[in-house]
Amino acid sequence: MTRIFMTGLENGDLTMFSLVGTYISIVGTPRTGSYGMQMGTTDVQADVHVQQIIESTSELYLRLGIYARGGSVSDPGRTRRAFLQLRDGSALQLAFSVPLSAFGPISVYSDWGVTLLGSGGTLIQDTWVCVEVHALIHPTDGVVQVKVDGVTVIDYSGNTRGVAASTDLINSVWLGAGTGTSSRYDFLRAIYDDLAINDTLGDVNNSWVGRGGIYPALVTGPGTHSEFTPLAGSNADNVKEVPADEDTSYVASNTLGHRDLYATGGIVPTDGTITAVQVVHRARLSEVGISNLKALVRDDGADSVYDAQAVDSSYRYLAQILELAPDGSVWSVAKINALEIGQQVG
Numbered sequence: 001m002t003r004i005f006m007t008g009l010e011n012g013d014l015t016m017f018s019l020v021g022t023y024i025s026i027v028g029t030p031r032t033g034s035y036g037m038q039m040g041t042t043d044v045q046a047d048v049h050v051q052q053i054i055e056s057t058s059e060l061y062l063r064l065g066i067y068a069r070g071g072s073v074s075d076p077g078r079t080r081r082a083f084l085q086l087r088d089g090s091a092l093q094l095a096f097s098v099p100l101s102a103f104g105p106i107s108v109y110s111d112w113g114v115t116l117l118g119s120g121g122t123l124i125q126d127t128w129v130c131v132e133v134h135a136l137i138h139p140t141d142g143v144v145q146v147k148v149d150g151v152t153v154i155d156y157s158g159n160t161r162g163v164a165a166s167t168d169l170i171n172s173v174w175l176g177a178g179t180g181t182s183s184r185y186d187f188l189r190a191i192y193d194d195l196a197i198n199d200t201l202g203d204v205n206n207s208w209v210g211r212g213g214i215y216p217a218l219v220t221g222p223g224t225h226s227e228f229t230p231l232a233g234s235n236a237d238n239v240k241e242v243p244a245d246e247d248t249s250y251v252a253s254n255t256l257g258h259r260d261l262y263a264t265g266g267i268v269p270t271d272g273t274i275t276a277v278q279v280v281h282r283a284r285l286s287e288v289g290i291s292n293l294k295a296l297v298r299d300d301g302a303d304s305v306y307d308a309q310a311v312d313s314s315y316r317y318l319a320q321i322l323e324l325a326p327d328g329s330v331w332s333v334a335k336i337n338a339l340e341i342g343q344q345v346g
Contacts, residue, residue, distance in 0.1 A: 009193060036065075055199075088167050279341050293309055
């Protein structure tokens with residue numbers, strides 16, 4: 001697998017991320033789909049960031065939709081507004097930012113505002129802009145490339161290791177600024193959407209993500225299997241809320257191998273290239289012990305079950321990224337719209 005993370009906020013809440021700071025909310029102003037994530041309600045707030053832990057990699061490609069808002073700052077002693085950070089633990093590798101009083105040029109630093117690697121391009125206030133990043137961390141042969149709406153605006157090669165970093169790895173992606181960010185930087189007040197990250201392994205999704213978006217295919221009715229027990233009513237009616245309402249409605253099973261499948265309403269686009277599908281569950285363990293849940297899909301009359309993921313006593317999201325259809329073919333809109341999705345006790 002090379003698509004290592006993706007979210008269009010279509011689950012309707014923020015719990016897909018590893019860590020969420022303050023003044024962050026889900027809003028109905030999306031780039032694509034139904035939801036976006038607003039960071040900051042004014043320009044005078046602090047600790048405005050989200051963090052996503054990823055599997056360590058020295059090279060990645062990232063896509064992010066940004067709808068920039070505002071333009072003032074919370075502290076006149078600061079010099080820039082950060083919208084993206086690539087880190088190894090607490091050590092910054094690369095910081096992407098814009099000036100305090102403007103939306104460009106976009107600049108990339110390997111520290112907090114001293115070692116400039118490149119600048120170019122702009123964000124546009126109150127307009128969706130697609131930013132794509134290619135980063136290879138290396139002390140001599142590193143690369144940083146940035147595209148804005150498909151146009152390359154930064155193309156740097158050389159030392160990309162963070163000034164304070166001791167490795168050539170990235171293991172977390174930050175949006176915004178906050179705890180652990182230099183006092184030189186404020187956050188960029190903006191709405192974010194359509195975050196997707198590729199590494200360079202495997203045969204697909206190993207390069208630029210592209211300017212597309214992320215669309216929901218929501219549960220609308222029953223599928224082939226209904227072996228879980230609903231709290232009340234039909235199985236499908238207990239799993240279609242956005243955001244999930246947790247113990248208010250659910251399906252449950254403690255029988256190994258039990259399956260539930262659901263039909264969806266499909267996605268909005270009628271054509272286009274589909275690079276990945278993500279099946280998302282919100283689940284918890286209701287009894288003492290250990291249990292797993294497996295993503296289950298039904299394509300062209302055949303069930304496919306995926307890796308077991310541990311479920312614990314607290315609700316959390318379990319995400320399974322499918323880069324190819326179960327039969328090994330490339331995804332199509334028609335294939336997605338005919339797909340049944342669900343889960344198996346594993």
